[in-house]
Amino acid sequence: MAPKGGLTIGQLAARTGLAVSAIRFYEEKGLVNPDRSETGQRRYEGADIRRLSFVMISQKLGFSLAEIQKLFRGLPDGRTPTKSDWSRISKSFRTSLDARIHQMELLRDKLDGCIGCGCLSLTACALYNPDDRIGDRGAGPRYLLGDEPGGD
Amino acid sequence: MAPKGGLTIGQLAARTGLAVSAIRFYEEKGLVNPDRSETGQRRYEGADIRRLSFVMISQKLGFSLAEIQKLFRGLPDGRTPTKSDWSRISKSFRTSLDARIHQMELLRDKLDGCIGCGCLSLTACALYNPDDRIGDRGAGPRYLLGDEPGGD
DNA sequence: CCTTGACCTCAAGTAAGGTTGAGCAATTAC
DNA sequence: GTAATTGCTCAACCTTACTTGAGGTCAAGG
Secondary structure: OOOOOOOOOOOOOOOOHHHHHHHHHHOOOOOOOOOEEOOOOOOOOHHHHHHHHHHHHHHEEEOOOOHHHHHOOOOOHHHHHHHEEEEHHHHHHHHHHHHHHHHHHHHHHHHHHOOOOOOOOOOOOOOOOOOOOOOOOOOOOOOOOOOOOHHH | OOOOOOOOHHHHHHHOOOOHHHHHHHOOOOOOOEEEOOOOOEEEEEEHHHHHHHHHHHHHOOHHHHHHHHHOOOOHHOOOOOOHHHHHHHHHHHHHHHHHHHHHHHHHHHHHOOOOOOOOOOOOOOOOOOOOOOOOOOOOOOOOOOOOOOOO
16 A cells, blocks of 8 residues: 555645645655655655644744744754754743743733723734734834824 | 815824725725815814724724624714713623633633543534634635544 | 815735636555 | 556645825915
8 A cells, every 4th residue: 555665745735634636745845855756756754744733733833934944954954853852842842832932921911901992093002012922924124103192 | 284174084084093995994884984085185183083993993893894883873863972882882792802811711622621632523522613713704614524533 | 276185996915814717747556 | 557646847726914106186376
């Protein structure tokens, strides 16, 4: 069933739950690097399942594919994370996740202060602070100019 | 300075900190509805500053423009949120923000359990659960097929 | 009057993370 | 041996949230 030389892309897809198209896309992004059979089909190793699991888990923890790729590049000759790699990396994930949670808690507390207020003024409202939006992806100059006092 | 009939788009941009292009984009999305001058230029009212502030704050709390538009549509004849509207809406924001924080805390706790583990197995790993990825935007069938026990 | 700046519309580009389809080669199943 | 899968490449499309550019009009200042 498994061709000598490894798993086909379809088999890898079945093992990881990813779509075949997603696996090819990840390859484009440098996240997997399969061998090719004599006729040009991709052949994956067992380590690639682990590698893609790492990708999926990291994404779930809020990291972009680009960030994940950087992590891979930080490993000796682009190897798949070992147990001790994971231990180190997961600790830094923990730190960053904690920071994000903390940001959201701050935001929640500010929101609490604003629930009864209703001012929605960009100067007075603690909620408005240009530097910590949640949905902050992509470029977009977002600056705060003076909002006249009283000019809601 | 202010033309009779209201603020120009440039003035509104200066008052809110948004780019002129963003304000036009928000109009396309139905988030603002300016009048036009005789020659076709957009004219905004004071309430529109408040309206856009509401948009910015809601975005910061993690809501998409489409969700914000739904909120606006829920208000009587598409009015700009009043103080009591804000009070009601902000309470529901609070609930949803809390839920998101809670999800992240669960994830953090799972991560704690995984730091020393290093299995990265899709069946065994508590971290892998297809239904609560953080970066979950956009369509993409993401299902979990059986991953053989021990087949990491 | 003439120039500068702000405004207008509409189309296209950007980034992330993929999916979908066309057209063709290689495998697998019966 | 033939049909149905599966795989391949490459290009185009999708969503969200905008920006940028082209080409043209309008308003204000000197």
